[in-house]
Amino acid sequence: MDTIFTLLMVLIMIASILLVIVVMAQNPKGGGLSSTFGGASSTQFGVQRTNDFMEKSTWTLGAVIIVLILISVVVTGKPKVAVPTPQAPAKTEAPAEKAPASTTTSAPVSVPASK
Numbered sequence: 001m002d003t004i005f006t007l008l009m010v011l012i013m014i015a016s017i018l019l020v021i022v023v024m025a026q027n028p029k030g031g032g033l034s035s036t037f038g039g040a041s042s043t044q045f046g047v048q049r050t051n052d053f054m055e056k057s058t059w060t061l062g063a064v065i066i067v068l069i070l071i072s073v074v075v076t077g078k079p080k081v082a083v084p085t086p087q088a089p090a091k092t093e094a095p096a097e098k099a100p101a102s103t104t105t106s107a108p109v110s111v112p113a114s115k
Contacts, residue, residue, distance in 0.1 A: 008072040012065060019061040026054050 005072065005076045008068055008075070012068045012072070015061050015065045015068065019058065019065065022054060022057050022061060026058070
């Protein structure tokens with residue numbers, strides 16, 4: 001299980017590094033959110049759209065990372081199986097022995113007579 005986990009983690013790290021490289025290589029003036037919030041239009045400066053290859057590779061690498069993470073969770077997840085704990089048998093003790101009758105001679109106790 002440890003080798004599969006290590007392999008998946010290495011693949012996730014490689015895909016993440018490639019994703020960072022692809023994103024950094026893209027042209028930042030593609031007109032995404034920056035043009036929505038008051039940025040200048042990309043047609044004014046003659047900026048070309050991002051390559052289709054770069055866009056497809058970004059989405060593909062993102063999907064690969066998500067799939068690898070899900071696979072690693074499924075493969076390395078340990079199900080919680082309740083292992084029954086062996087119970088110690090209850091101690092059965094013999095009943096307490098009765099004390100032997102007293103052998104000492106003692107004066108009889110007088111009980112008052114009822115009338």
